[in-house]
Structures are given as C-alpha cells and as structure tokens.
Amino acid sequence: MELSVQIKDHLEGAIKGEVKMTRADGRKDNDQLREINITRDFTKYAEGSVLIETGDTKVICNASVEDGVPYFLRGKNQGWVTAEYAMLPRATESRNVRESSKRKLSSRTQEIRRLIGRSLRSIIDLDVLGEKTIWIDCDVIQADGGTRTASITGAFVALIDALNYMLDKGLIDKMPIDEFVAAVSVGIVEEDLLLDLCYDEDSNAQVDLNLVMTENEEIIEIQGTGEESPFSQEQLTELLELGTKGIKELIKIQKEALGGKET
Structure with a gap:
C-alpha cells in the first residue's frame, strides 16, 4: 500500500513538474552530454589514432x-x-x-564519409601539406546513436596527432590548423529539446539535427530534419544554442585529451 502511494505521488509530481524524469539512457538533464572518453594512440601503426567513446557509442x-x-x-x-x-x-x-561483401556502399555510409571529410578540410590549410594525403578511417565498433558526430570529434584529435607527427619528421613546417572542430546531435523528443541523442532518443525524435562547428562558433554544417512535422525557426534557434553549448564542452574534452595543447 505504501509503495502504491509513493508511485501515485511520483506520478502526480511529474505531472506538476515537481519530479524530473530521466532520459532514455539515465541522464538527468536535457542539456547533458553523454560521458565522453578519448583515448589517443589506440592502435600501433597509424600516425594518429583515437578511440572515442560517447556513452555506449565507440568509434x-x-x-x-x-x-x-x-x-x-x-x-x-x-x-x-x-x-x-x-x-x-x-x-x-x-x-x-559488411558492405564490402555487398560490393556497394550504402547511401548513408557515403553521406557520412563525405561529411567527415568536409568537416576536417574546412579547418585545415591544405597548401601546407604539400602533395600528401591524410586518410581518416572511422570504424564504429559499437553504435548507440551519434556515430557520425562522434567520428568527427574523435577524428579531429587523430588528425592533430598525425599533423604533429608530420611536424616532428619535418614533413611540414607549421601546423596547418588554428582552431578546433567538433560535432554533436540535438533533437526534439516528446517536445523536449535534448543534447547528444542516444539511439532510443534518436529513433523517437520529432526533430533530429547534427551540428558541426568550430571553436569560434562558426558553423561548418547543419543537418536537420523534421521527422514527423515541420519545426519552427524559434525551435531551430534553440537547437543551435543547445548544440553550441555541447560543442564547447566537446572541444574542452578534446583539448584535455591532447594534454591541454592548442593547435
């Protein structure tokens, strides 16, 4: 009987806004990133190598x-x-x-690989590299939403390590990047604006938006869709503000992973 009363009180409190409901993956706040971990030098041979973990997504x-x-x-x-x-x-x-078994890349895979490439090329002076190519390989080993945004955020750190390798070997004479870049998802789920959607939230979102932005808050790319109905310019502004907050936090994490190094 006592338990039933507690449940009733909880539901009544939630209706009145007195009880804060947790998100699908247990986060308490709508503007909270998932736990982010960036591990450098994750593989032995690549000039830059990172494992990025955003909640249960690992790339x-x-x-x-x-x-x-x-x-x-x-x-x-x-x-x-x-x-x-x-x-x-x-x-x-x-x-x-495996897509290699099908001998054809899906349209989703092609879209994401182009997005990653565009995002990184936008903040690098390609003339400094000479006639060299930097290949960025992003392999998702576990997916729980936000794989493309995690790939961009982690790939940037791997790119910095590769460029520092080139500097150390005398392959370039200066760092060709002067600002950080990161990416994050935002969305509207049951009228709530959420930052960094996990899969359950993403699959139920009325609005789903991916944001790629520089440290100076300059936008590289916005990918936004009204999944069930159009969304307003006011909602777009609110989503961009929420995403900007997340980008700032991600860039702080990138810098900490790089040992506090600035580009």
Whole structure:
C-alpha cells in the first residue's frame, strides 16, 4: 500500500513538474552530454589514432599520412584530407552484413564519409601539406546513436596527432590548423529539446539535427530534419544554442585529451 502511494505521488509530481524524469539512457538533464572518453594512440601503426567513446557509442579513428594526392590536385603542391567510415557487423544489436561483401556502399555510409571529410578540410590549410594525403578511417565498433558526430570529434584529435607527427619528421613546417572542430546531435523528443541523442532518443525524435562547428562558433554544417512535422525557426534557434553549448564542452574534452595543447 505504501509503495502504491509513493508511485501515485511520483506520478502526480511529474505531472506538476515537481519530479524530473530521466532520459532514455539515465541522464538527468536535457542539456547533458553523454560521458565522453578519448583515448589517443589506440592502435600501433597509424600516425594518429583515437578511440572515442560517447556513452555506449565507440568509434576508432585512425589518421594515416601517405605520399601523393588525387589526380585533380597533382602538380598543384597542395595536400588533401579524405575520410572513410564503416560500421562493424556486430556494432548494433543484430548483425549487419559488411558492405564490402555487398560490393556497394550504402547511401548513408557515403553521406557520412563525405561529411567527415568536409568537416576536417574546412579547418585545415591544405597548401601546407604539400602533395600528401591524410586518410581518416572511422570504424564504429559499437553504435548507440551519434556515430557520425562522434567520428568527427574523435577524428579531429587523430588528425592533430598525425599533423604533429608530420611536424616532428619535418614533413611540414607549421601546423596547418588554428582552431578546433567538433560535432554533436540535438533533437526534439516528446517536445523536449535534448543534447547528444542516444539511439532510443534518436529513433523517437520529432526533430533530429547534427551540428558541426568550430571553436569560434562558426558553423561548418547543419543537418536537420523534421521527422514527423515541420519545426519552427524559434525551435531551430534553440537547437543551435543547445548544440553550441555541447560543442564547447566537446572541444574542452578534446583539448584535455591532447594534454591541454592548442593547435
């Protein structure tokens, strides 16, 4: 009887707004990032290598330096940064077939790899690289929403390590990046504006938006969709403000992972 009264009081309090409901993954606040961990030098051979964990989403980001550039840049003494993205077969609850087995990349995979490449190229001076290419490989080993945004955030740290390698080896004469970049998801779920959506929230979102932004709050890319109905300009502004808050926190974490180094 006592337990029933407690449940009744809790429900009545929630209706009145006195009890704060937790999010799908247990977070208490709508503007709270998932726990973020960035582990550098995660693999042995890549010039830059990171494991980024955002809640239960885990992505390995490797940055590899190679001689040569795509044909359209040959002879221009300019470098290139490009990305590949893949999700391991058992990164999700049920096994997915490797796309290499199907010999065809899904439209989603192609979209994400282009997004990662664009995001990183936007903040690097390619002329400094000479005719060298930096390959960014993002492999999702466990997915719980936000794999593309985690890939960009982790790949940036791997890219910085690869560029520091090039500096140490005398392959470049200065750091070609002067500001950080990170990415985060925001959305509207049951009328609540949420930061850094996990899969359960993302799959039930009325509005789903991914934001890529620099340290100076300059926008690189916005990918936003009204999944069930249009959303207003006022809601867009609120989502961008929420995302900006998350980006600032992510960049602080990136800097801490790099030992407090500035670019």
